[in-house]
Amino acid sequence: MPSRRQVGEPAESMLEDLDAAALAYADGREGATPAEAEVSREELIRYCLPFAGRLARRYRGRGEYLEDLEQVARLGLVKAIDRYDPERGSFTAYAVITISGELKRHFRDRTWGVHVPRRVQDLSLEVGHASMLLTSILARTPTTGELADRLGVPEAAVLEAVESAAGYSPASLNAPVAEDGAMEFGDLLGGVDADLESVTDKLTVTELLLRMPARERRMLAMRFYGNRTQAEIADELGISQMHVSRLLSRALTWLRQAMLSDDPPHWEGEPRGGRSGMQVAVARDGDVLVVRVRGEVDRDTADRLRIGLRHAINGKGVPAVLVDLAAVPLVDAAGVAVLLDAVQAAAGAGVEFGVAGAQPYVARILAVSGLAGVLRRA
Template identity: 70%
Template sequence: MPTQEGASARVLEDLDAAAIDYATRASTASKAGRAVLRDDLTRLCLPFAGRMARRYRGRGEALEDLEQVARLGLIKAIDRYDPERGSFTAYAVITISGEIKRHFRDRTWGVHVPRRIQDLSLEVGQASMVMTTELSRTPTSAELAVRLRVSETAVREALESAAGYSPSSLNARAGGEGTAEFGDLIGGADSDLELVDDRLTVAGLLLRLPARERRMLAMRFYGNRTQAEIAAELGISQMHVSRLLSRSLAWLREAMLSDGLPRWEGAGPAEAAGMRVSVDRACGVVTVRVHGEVDRDTAERLRTSLGHAVSSAAGDRLVIDLSGVPLIDAAGVAVLLAVSSAAAVADVDLALTGTQPYVARILGVSGLRNLMDADVRR
């Protein structure tokens, strides 16, 4: 009685002989004749294509779909077969297997995975099933790597990518009925989303600040520069930088919390040009107009100018106009206190006028409120 192996060998020999006969007869047949010969060989080889398809069943694809793909590969093998290159069955096995693997690679993966990983994943899966039967346990990554002659890292990558073949839906239930969906268990609230509006608002408000203040804020909070480094680059004192930063941040905070834009004190061109002092005399009144910030860097110049004004205003009234002063520090307050004492000695009626709100608060707590009120009483 003939064995199964012998029968299979005879079938393959018959297919090889039939393919050679087809190639020989098709070379001299008409177009219609070649079509008939092609159909006859295809019908003869269909069982062979079915056996090839059944090798890949159980991998998530319907057997009917695999048979269709195998038959497509069979037709390609028949059309491209050249008897001078060897056995038809060997060529058909390679062509049909490649077509089935291409189907798995291009049509069945739920997530895009590189082709080399897809092919290796299929090989790892097949080798794992064979080795599980041989070892009576699941093979390790190292054992699969030796079997397939690849690195262990490549095997682990293939095993991890296998999850992309048939991914679970985020809308699937995590447990029984009434439980949360998988999507509800992934991720969390992004707190940065709540800051988007604030960041856009601040970005718009920064454009309304003077160029120097914008530059200082950028250097401090984006460039991570220290106040001393900022002062050295801008050519001002570190205390001056601290005051300007505080004023800018206070203005931004107030602008964020109010419906309208608050008034920016001292954003005009006079401030940008540095401190300037001008003196006018009219009708027994000497008016000293100060423009710019009064701090440690400019206090001495102001002291000199006001000293000359006190001397020239003997017996007259001296008015110091501070409407152009957006900022004054302890050095500037000391100058005004010294000028107040000098005016009292010289019998000069002194008054401070036009103080901006920030400057008025500083002078008020420094004991100069009576000089600001003196102008009102006049």
């Protein structure tokens, strides 16, 4: 083992001494007892400690105590000695790589305030070291291009490393920004989100839309999400623009009422049992066969009403048929055609035909459509 006097010699002789000491240790380890091998290992570690210290001092001034960096460097030195294989080359070169790797890992894993990719962390350290070196050489702050040329990387990578360096020691949100300490740095960030209060309303509307009939949901989507006009919606659905206007108005009114109440109101024209679509029920009241209709009479349901009225009119021993529209909120052109057909069928069969209970809007539609003569007042 070289004498301790050699520790203070120039770096060139030190490199040779380290390699020689490591080779001597490796040779002496063969055939030695475990106790003798351990003594030789400790002597080599102590001999190389100044070398590890010099490597640690390269990283000082970066926010870490020098004593901590020296401990990390010594750990890397021990790993290098334990893993050294003389057949793989110079011990000094291997020790430099191992110790530097431990130091970089320490900065990467223990000192960064926020998560930054490993390649950026390593490059940030190299940029900092190159910046200090070039500053001493050029007597000024180096440019991004000069740093990129020194490190052999693109300028964009240097800029990314410089920006990421801010994540090494981020500012505290609790840091005071006024002398009296009344305001902290975190008070200057962010603000009130005006849309946050509408989240609950949006969720409520979404749930209410799922309770509406599919056609109304489709019309609302076409109008307010597809920005379609009422005329375009009417053409696609095969109904009149007036019908579209009424359906949209009723749907929006129901939504407003449902938003203001704990329990959604009953959907007009739909049975409270939850079944959707038009319902037709036939019952005899003396000599009159009463056909009670519930729900909207439109293109989708008109054929069902047509069949029901034909059966009622053509029944044996039926002198009169009365259609009860009290639970019908809307009758479109298809529904009017069904009632006109029923009037003609009843006249041909000699059956008295009438319509009762029509709501004002429905009554006006029937009256202007030539059905005023069959309307019966309650």
